[in-house]
Amino acid sequence: MIRVSASGVNRPDVLQRKGAYPAPAGASDLPGLEVSGVVEGGDAAAMADAGLHIGQRVVALVSGGGYAQYCAAPAGQCLPAPEGWSDAEAASLPETVFTVWSNVFERGRLQAGETLLIQGGSSGIGVTAIQLAKAAGATVIVTAGSDAKCAACLALGADHAINYRSQDFAAEVLRLTDNRGVDVVLDMVAGDYVEKEVGVLAEDGRLVIIAVQGGVQSAINAGLVLRKRLTITGSTLRARSVAFKSALAKACQAAVWPWIAQGKVKPVLYRTFAAGDAAQAHALMESNAHIGKIVLTWGDV
Ligand SMILES: NC(=O)c1ccc[n+]([C@@H]2O[C@H](COP(=O)([O-])OP(=O)(O)OC[C@H]3O[C@@H](n4cnc5c(N)ncnc54)[C@H](OP(=O)(O)O)[C@@H]3O)[C@@H](O)[C@H]2O)c1
Numbered sequence: 001m002i003r004v005s006a007s008g009v010n011r012p013d014v015l016q017r018k019g020a021y022p023a024p025a026g027a028s029d030l031p032g033l034e035v036s037g038v039v040e041g042g043d044a045a046a047m048a049d050a051g052l053h054i055g056q057r058v059v060a061l062v063s064g065g066g067y068a069q070y071c072a073a074p075a076g077q078c079l080p081a082p083e084g085w086s087d088a089e090a091a092s093l094p095e096t097v098f099t100v101w102s103n104v105f106e107r108g109r110l111q112a113g114e115t116l117l118i119q120g121g122s123s124g125i126g127v128t129a130i131q132l133a134k135a136a137g138a139t140v141i142v143t144a145g146s147d148a149k150c151a152a153c154l155a156l157g158a159d160h161a162i163n164y165r166s167q168d169f170a171a172e173v174l175r176l177t178d179n180r181g182v183d184v185v186l187d188m189v190a191g192d193y194v195e196k197e198v199g200v201l202a203e204d205g206r207l208v209i210i211a212v213q214g215g216v217q218s219a220i221n222a223g224l225v226l227r228k229r230l231t232i233t234g235s236t237l238r239a240r241s242v243a244f245k246s247a248l249a250k251a252c253q254a255a256v257w258p259w260i261a262q263g264k265v266k267p268v269l270y271r272t273f274a275a276g277d278a279a280q281a282h283a284l285m286e287s288n289a290h291i292g293k294i295v296l297t298w299g300d301v
Pocket of ligand 1: 120285
C-alpha cells in the first residue's frame with residue numbers, strides 16, 4: 001500500500017476516460033498507471049522478497065487506481081524512487097520506462113551502434129525512448145509534429161528530428177541513413193505508417209507497434225518483409241501478468257536505474273497539476289501541446 005505523492009498522466013488514461021480502454025479484469029477502474037509515494041504497509045514476505053520496507057520512497061507501475069491518495073501495487077512492480085528526483089519527477093518514470101524497455105530493448109532487441117526511429121519523439125514515451133536509446137549507444141531519429149517539438153527532441157539527445165507535418169518522414173529517414181534504413185522502429189501511429197515503416201527498415205529490421213493512433217488497418221509489401229527478413233511485433237503492457245511486470249521491473253532496475261544514477265536519463269516534466277485539476281491535465285494532453293510528461297500531485301488536495 002503506497003501513500004501516493006504524485007500520479008503520472010498517460011495517453012491510455014485519456015482513452016480510458018473516453019471509454020475506449022477499460023481496466024483489465026481485477027484492476028481498479030480508477031485511472032492511473034503509475035505513482036510515486038511512500039510504502040505505508042503490505043504483506044511482509046512479499047515486501048521482503050522485493051527488498052521493500054515501510055517508509056521507503058518508491059515508484060510503482062499499476063494496472064489502474066493511480067489517481068488516488070492510496071494505491072495498492074504488487075510488491076514486484078515497485079522500485080526505489082531515484083535519489084534527487086522530486087515526487088512529481090519520480091511519478092513520471094515507471095510507465096514509459098517499462099514500456100520502452102519491454103518494446104525497444106526486449107521485443108525490438110535494439111543494440112549499441114544500431115539506429116532507432118521513434119514516431120512521436122516528444123511524447124512521454126518518446127522522451128524516455130530517446131534517452132534510453134542514447135544511453136545504450138544507438139543513433140536516434142525521431143518524428144514530431146512541430147519545429148519546437150523537433151528542437152526539444154534534439155536537445156534531449158536525438159541525432160535527427162523530422163517534422164512529419166512538413167516533411168515526408170520515409171524519404172527523410174532514407175536520406176539520413178544513406179538509403180540503408182533503420183534497425184528498429186518504435187511506432188505509436190500504425191495505420192498507413194506501417195507500409196512506409198516496412199519500406200525504411202534495414203535488413204533484419206524490427207518494427208514494434210505500441211499504439212494505433214492512425215488506425216488499425218495497414219497495407220504492407222509482404223515481399224519486403226521476406227526479402228529484408230523483417231520482424232513486425234508489438235505489445236500492450238497493462239494487461240500483462242504481475243509475474244511479467246515484476247520481471248520487467250527487475251530488468252529496468254538492472255539496466256535503467258544505473259543510467260538514472262549517472263544522469264544519463266533525466267525527468268522531462270512538462271507540467272504538474274494538483275490532482276483536483278485532473279480534467280485540465282487531460283485537456284492539456286488532448287491538446288497535444290505538451291512535450292514530455294504531465295503529472296498530478298496530491299500535496300495540496
Ligand atoms: N503498448 C503499450 O504498452 C503502451 C503503453 C503506454 C503508452 N502507449 C501508447 O503510446 C502512445 C504515447 O503515449 P504517451 O502517454 O506518451 O502519450 P502522449 O505524450 O500524449 O503522446 C502521443 C504522441 O503521439 C504523437 N503522434 C500522433 N500522431 C502522430 C503522427 N502521425 N506521427 C508522429 N507522431 C504522432 C504526438 O505527437 P505530435 O503532437 O507531435 O503529433 C504525441 O507526441 C499513446 O498512443 C499511448 O496509448 C502504449
